[in-house]
Amino acid sequence: MLTVTNLTSERDDRILFANLNFSLHAGDLLQIEGQNGSGKTTLLRILCGLSSHFSGKIYWQNQDVSQQLPNFLQALLYVGHHAGIKAALTAEENLRWMQRLHPLLNRCTITEALNQVGLYGYEDVPCYALSAGQQRRVSLARLYLSSHPLWILDEPFTAIDKKGVLEKEALIVKHVQQGGMCILTTHHDFDLPKQTIRRINLDQLAHTITSVDTTPSYLVSV
Amino acid sequence: MNFLNAAIKRELLLALRNRSEIINPLAFFLLVITLFPLAVSPEAKVLANIAPGIIWVAALLATLLSMDSLFKNDYDDGSLEQIVVSPQSLALLALGKVISHWLSTGFLLALLSPVLAVMLFLPSEAMPALVGSLLIGTPTLSLIGAIGAALTVGLRKGGVLISLLVLPLYIPVLIFGAATVQAGALNLPISGHLALLGAMMVFTLLLAPFAIAAALKLSIRN
Numbered sequence: 001m002l003t004v005t006n007l008t009s010e011r012d013d014r015i016l017f018a019n020l021n022f023s024l025h026a027g028d029l030l031q032i033e034g035q036n037g038s039g040k041t042t043l044l045r046i047l048c049g050l051s052s053h054f055s056g057k058i059y060w061q062n063q064d065v066s067q068q069l070p071n072f073l074q075a076l077l078y079v080g081h082h083a084g085i086k087a088a089l090t091a092e093e094n095l096r097w098m099q100r101l102h103p104l105l106n107r108c109t110i111t112e113a114l115n116q117v118g119l120y121g122y123e124d125v126p127c128y129a130l131s132a133g134q135q136r137r138v139s140l141a142r143l144y145l146s147s148h149p150l151w152i153l154d155e156p157f158t159a160i161d162k163k164g165v166l167e168k169e170a171l172i173v174k175h176v177q178q179g180g181m182c183i184l185t186t187h188h189d190f191d192l193p194k195q196t197i198r199r200i201n202l203d204q205l206a207h208t209i210t211s212v213d214t215t216p217s218y219l220v221s222v
Numbered sequence: 223m224n225f226l227n228a229a230i231k232r233e234l235l236l237a238l239r240n241r242s243e244i245i246n247p248l249a250f251f252l253l254v255i256t257l258f259p260l261a262v263s264p265e266a267k268v269l270a271n272i273a274p275g276i277i278w279v280a281a282l283l284a285t286l287l288s289m290d291s292l293f294k295n296d297y298d299d300g301s302l303e304q305i306v307v308s309p310q311s312l313a314l315l316a317l318g319k320v321i322s323h324w325l326s327t328g329f330l331l332a333l334l335s336p337v338l339a340v341m342l343f344l345p346s347e348a349m350p351a352l353v354g355s356l357l358i359g360t361p362t363l364s365l366i367g368a369i370g371a372a373l374t375v376g377l378r379k380g381g382v383l384i385s386l387l388v389l390p391l392y393i394p395v396l397i398f399g400a401a402t403v404q405a406g407a408l409n410l411p412i413s414g415h416l417a418l419l420g421a422m423m424v425f426t427l428l429l430a431p432f433a434i435a436a437a438l439k440l441s442i443r444n
Contacts, residue, residue: 048307052443073309082300088239093232100228101308126239 001025001181002047002150007056009042016042017205020056022198026149026179029172031186034202040185041081043202044154047183048078060150077102077148079156083139087128091119091138094127098142105145113144118164133159143171151175153184225310229318230325237326243291247284247327248334254280255338266343273342274352274403281331281356282363282396288327289367289384292319293375293438302375306442316434320361320368328360344407351406351415358419359399365423365430366391372437376444395422 007020016039024030032040045051047058049069058065060072085094092110099105108116114123117137127135136159143151151172157165169190172182176196190197237243258276259269296302305315335356336349344352370388374380402415 050303050306050442070309073307076307078304078307080300080303082298082303084300084304086236086299086301088236089232093235097228097232098304100225101304101310103309 001061003059003062004047005057005059007043007046007054007058009039009046009051009054011039011042011053017202020200020205022200024150024181024183026181027176028181029176029190029197030181030183031190031197031199032183032202033185033199034205038202040202041154044078044152044183044185045080048076048152049073050078050080074104075149077104077142077146077151079139079142079151079153081154083135085127085135085138087135088126090124090126091130091141092123094138095141095145099145102142102146102148104148105142107145107147110141110145113141114138116144116167117141133161133164136160137164140168143168143175146175149180151180151182151184153182153186155185155187157186157188226314226318229315230322233319233322234325237322243288244326244330247288248330250287251280251284251331251334252338254283255341259342270343270345270407273339273344274348274400274407276342277335277339277344277352278355278359278396278400278403281328281335281360281399282392284331285327285360285363286367286385286388286392288323289364289371289388290381292323292368292371294371294380297375297441302438302442306439312435312438313431316368316372316438317431320364320430320434323368324361324364328356328364331360332356344403347409348403348406351412352403354412354416355399355402355419358416358423359395362395362419362423362426363392365426365434369430369433369437372434372441374441375438376441395419398422 001024003023005021008018009016020043022030032043034040042051042053046054049065049072060068060075063071065072089097091114095105095110095113099110111123114120117140119134119137119141122130122134127138130138140156140160153172156168160168165188172184173196176182255276258272262268262272293302296305305312332353335352339349339352367384367388370384371380373387374383377383398415398418402412402419405412405415
């Protein structure tokens with residue numbers, strides 16, 4: 001469904017990754033690993049079309065994403081480093097705007113989603129009055145609202161408490177089991193059987209770049 | 223159209239919640255114009271002569287000052303990213319932002335201008351020309367300014383750069399705007415001047431949203 005071929009990215013004369021190849025099918029969960037500064041966020045931003053510092057091709061449903069961008073964006077939910085939450089607006093107003101932007105945030109009502117993330121009673125509080133974790137929860141309420149097939153999540157569990165992380169983890173697993181796809185970066189270890197989760201380690205990748213030129217088969221360890 | 227409406231409503235709501243964005247340009251406009259009689263001369267004849275120029279220059283600078291923050295907040299908190307990864311049109315959103323920006327600056331400046339014009343002894347015959355030229359001229363300023371703001375949004379200190387980029391393009395509007403008011407004060411027909419200002423507005427209204435969208439994408443993907 002999502003296919004990446006020969007993806008190479010270079011920032012400030014430093015190769016972050018080279019000749020990265022993988023494909024993601026319905027039901028796949030892909031975790032991008034690597035130390036700080038290894039290019040995890042850059043990779044996700046490239047996949048979302050938020051960065052142009054790359055060469056290589058990205059295909060969605062066998063169509064080149066650069067040609068069919070609206071089709072791809074229709075199917076994509078991206079949760080980035082920045083929450084995308086307006087501090088002056090309430091949680092409900094923020095989510096209502098998100099729904100305007102992404103028509104597929106339609107799985108349940110906003111009230112239900114806010115209940116799910118434990119913000120019942122905070123609907124009308126401006127987001128600047130919420131804690132960092134609560135603001136993150138507002139942003140993550142989109143996961144409950146979403147019926148997008150592809151989720152791309154950049155460190156989604158930052159500032160979330162343990163119980164919250166378990167709930168979001170369960171939600172991601174449910175999404176994948178129902179035929180969705182998810183790519184995420186997190187330092188958190190998923191408590192899942194090996195078959196259900198695939199990993200790409202950008203650090204190991206960086207090592208192989210210096211020694212061998214192309215090692216695509218190694219990159220995708222299933 | 224629905225999306226444009228929603229975008230304008232959201233921006234106006236944000237402006238209302240954060241009132242300094244509305245008050246700052248108005249206060250600047252008011253202060254500059256009240257200082258002129260003190261510094262130049264309180265004589266009615268002198269002030270009436272230079273009033274069209276003063277009011278137009280003050281309105282132009284007030285608009286320019288408010289441009290810097292147009293996309294900055296959205297860029298910093300990640301809302302802009304979310305818009306770029308959504309299937310909605312970025313040009314339409316840019317148009318919505320500019321319209322609400324104009325409503326909260328240029329439109330209010332035009333409404334306030336007759337009061338200040340009286341202070342500068344501008345003859346009452348010139349009032350329609352003053353309000354008319356500001357109403358038709360300031361949207362062009364907002365639209366052109368937004369292109370500059372979009373180009374510099376990714377830079378840490380874009381404020382001065384916006385002025386350099388945008389001021390040359392503001393000059394025709396300033397010339398014809400001030401000329402309209404001068405013609406009005408001399409009881410000459412003003413429809414020709416207004417038509418030219420109108421033509422500039424229509425031209426930028428048609429093309430600027432696409433330029434803004436392209437500039438925003440450039441700033442984000444870099």
